[in-house]
Every structure is written in structure tokens, then in C-alpha cells.
Amino acid sequence: MATSRKKSQVDHNSSETQGCAPASKEEVFSTIVGMLSELLNMPTERFLAETEIFEDLPLDSLQLYELVVDLESQYAIRISDEAIEKVRTIQDVVDMICEAEQ
Amino acid sequence: MATNEQDFAESLLHIFDNVLLTEGMALSKGYFSDLSIAELHTINAIGPYEARTMTETANMLGITVGTLTVAIDRLVKKKYVERQRDTKDRRIVRISLTRQGKLAYRMHSKFHRVLVKRIMDPLSEEEQVLLTGMVSRIDSYVEEQYKKYSNGEQYKRIVRDDTEV
Numbered sequence: 001m002a003t004s005r006k007k008s009q010v011d012h013n014s015s016e017t018q019g020c021a022p023a024s025k026e027e028v029f030s031t032i033v034g035m036l037s038e039l040l041n042m043p044t045e046r047f048l049a050e051t052e053i054f055e056d057l058p059l060d061s062l063q064l065y066e067l068v069v070d071l072e073s074q075y076a077i078r079i080s081d082e083a084i085e086k087v088r089t090i091q092d093v094v095d096m097i098c099e100a101e102q
Numbered sequence: 103m104a105t106n107e108q109d110f111a112e113s114l115l116h117i118f119d120n121v122l123l124t125e126g127m128a129l130s131k132g133y134f135s136d137l138s139i140a141e142l143h144t145i146n147a148i149g150p151y152e153a154r155t156m157t158e159t160a161n162m163l164g165i166t167v168g169t170l171t172v173a174i175d176r177l178v179k180k181k182y183v184e185r186q187r188d189t190k191d192r193r194i195v196r197i198s199l200t201r202q203g204k205l206a207y208r209m210h211s212k213f214h215r216v217l218v219k220r221i222m223d224p225l226s227e228e229e230q231v232l233l234t235g236m237v238s239r240i241d242s243y244v245e246e247q248y249k250k251y252s253n254g255e256q257y258k259r260i261v262r263d264d265t266e267v
Binding site for chain 2: 060062078
């Protein structure tokens with residue numbers, strides 16, 4: 001259930017940003033979910049594209065930066081504080097990474 | 103006018119002291135309590151991205167390479183900084199932040215951002231522009247004063263470091 005939901009969400013948004021192909025958007029999504037799951041010690045099924053990072057998850061500011069720093073080195077990108085402030089959902093993080101990669 | 107100047111002088115000194123004190127307190131109560139403010143500023147000068155040379159970083163901090171070497175040794179030991187040799191020119195050593203160093207950098211810049219946000223938020227947009235303009239004029243003036251002195255100081259530091267070694 002969770003998988004099909006996240007798939008449709010990713011496909012649905014693929015036309016909004018041109019940075020990543022739908023396939024790599026999915027890869028980015030599962031990378032983020034993997035990192036969050038490890039950081040928060042929660043099962044991957046808990047994370048959906050529409051999960052709100054600050055509202056729905058017990059993520060403190062250090063854990064947020066752990067995610068940011070790990071994503072920066074994984075994708076060789078730079079994530080600004082302004083970009084982080086705009087993010088609400090996991091899908092937003094996916095989009096942010098795809099835009100940063102361009 | 104004289105009271106204005108006096109008030110301003112007092113406030114300026116207070117701000118300077120209190121920002122450093124608050125920074126220190128925040129640091130000692132936070133995740134990176136093994137870092138000093140000076141070490142945090144060294145981490146800040148290295149930055150989270152490209153590796154930097156020692157000379158570049160020392161210039162940015164206004165200290166000698168000798169002084170920086172001691173600071174970096176400590177930060178390497180504490181696992182905030184790593185050294186790499188340049189792949190083309192083996193004589194050049196570059197320094198960069200480890201994952202832990204990058205986290206300290208991010209948390210520290212958050213401290214400054216929150217501070218500024220709290221100061222700016224209650225002000226109108228017009229006041230924010232006015233304040234930013236005036237603070238930047240103070241900054242330029244102080245920077246100018248520093249430059250006037252720093253050439254002589256730099257020389258003194260080098261002499262002092264050499265005698266220490």
C-alpha cells in the first residue's frame with residue numbers, strides 16, 4: 001500500500017521539475033527514506049512522499065542537518081539553508097535534490 | 103548627543119560581549135560541547151565544501167599558518183577536520199571538514215540565523231532595510247580600522263610565533 005502510494009506521488013510530480021527522470025526521482029526518494037529510517041530508527045513504511053518532515057516526524061535540528069549533510073555528499077550537491085526552510089514534505093526534499101542536481 | 107554616543111558605545115560593547123557569551127553557552131549546552139568558540143570559528147572558516155589550503159584558511163582567520171597548524175591538529179584529533187595531500191602537488195596539504203565538522207558548521211550557522219531572525223522579525227520592512235544599511239556601515243568602518251592595524255600586527259605575530267618555536 002505504502003509503496004504504490006509513494007510511486008503514484010512521485011509520478012504525479014515528475015512533470016513539475018525537470019531535474020530528475022521519474023526513475024531517478026524514485027531512487028532519490030528511497031535514499032531519503034533509507035536515511036530517515038536509520039536516523040529515526042523507524043521502519044521505511046512509515047515514510048510517504050507526503051509525510052511532513054517537521055510535523056509528522058520527531059526530527060530534531062541535528063538530525064535534520066545529518067540528513068542534509070548526507071544528501072549533499074551522496075549526490076555531490078549543495079543544499080542552502082533557504083532551500084531547507086522551504087521544504088515541508090519528503091516529496092519537497094526529492095524535488096529540492098533534483099533541482100540542485102541540474 | 104553625548105548621551106547618544108555613550109549609549110551607543112555601551113550597546114556596541116554589550117552586543118559584542120553578549121553574542122560571544124551566548125554563543126559559548128549555547129555551545130557548551132549543545133551537541134558540540136567539546137568545541138571552543140575559537141575552534142568553531144576555525145570550522146566556519148574552512149566551510150562545508152571545497153578543501154582549503156592552510157594559508158587560505160589562516161588568512162581568513164587573520165592568524166599565522168603556525169597558529170592554525172596547532173588548532174588544526176586539535177580539530178583532527180577531535181575528528182572535526184581531516185587533512186589530505188594535494189594529488190598533483192604533494193607539498194600542498196588541504197584541510198576539509200569531516201561529517202561531524204559539517205554538522206557543527208550547520209548548527210553554528212543556525213545559531214546566527216536564529217539570532218538575526220529574532221532581531222529582525224519584530225521590525226517593519228523599512229526598519230529592517232535601515233538597520234541592515236547602518237550595521238553594514240559600522241562593519242565597513244571597523245574593517246577599515248582593522249586593516250590599518252593588521253599589517254603591523256601580522257608582522258608582530260610572525261615574529262612572536264617564530265620566537266615561540
